[in-house]
Amino acid sequence: MKIxxxxxxxxxxxxxLTVMGPDGASALLARIEVAEDVSVTAVEGRLTQYIERRKGxxxxxIAANGIILLSKAEWDAKxxxxxxxxxx
Numbered sequence: 001m002k003i004x005x006x007x008x009x010x011x012x013x014x015x016x017l018t019v020m021g022p023d024g025a026s027a028l029l030a031r032i033e034v035a036e037d038v039s040v041t042a043v044e045g046r047l048t049q050y051i052e053r054r055k056g057x058x059x060x061x062i063a064a065n066g067i068i069l070l071s072k073a074e075w076d077a078k079x080x081x082x083x084x085x086x087x088x
Contacts, residue, residue, distance in 0.1 A: 001031055005067040006075040007058065015052040019067065020079060024088040032065050045087055 003021045010016050021028050029042050034050065037057030041049045052058045062069065070078060079086065 003067045017050045017058050020086040
């Protein structure tokens with residue numbers, strides 16, 4: 001299962017990772033293993049986000065789950081390619 005990620009920062013300056021993949025948001029949510037140093041925000045109809053609670057949490061999450069990090073331009077292209085399937 002391919003998982004694509006885009007790193008960002010929340011309004012409160014927390015590091016955040018948004019994920020998407022060809023299997024859809026619900027499949028990714030079930031597949032990605034989360035440790036205590038990351039919290040999950042999953043809302044129907046939106047891409048899932050992982051928020052870092054302790055330094056290094058997102059890096060460990062990315063490594064443990066084989067998430068492919070994309071640049072913003074790559075993310076936009078992949079999102080357009082995958083279309084509506086990423087939200088199911």
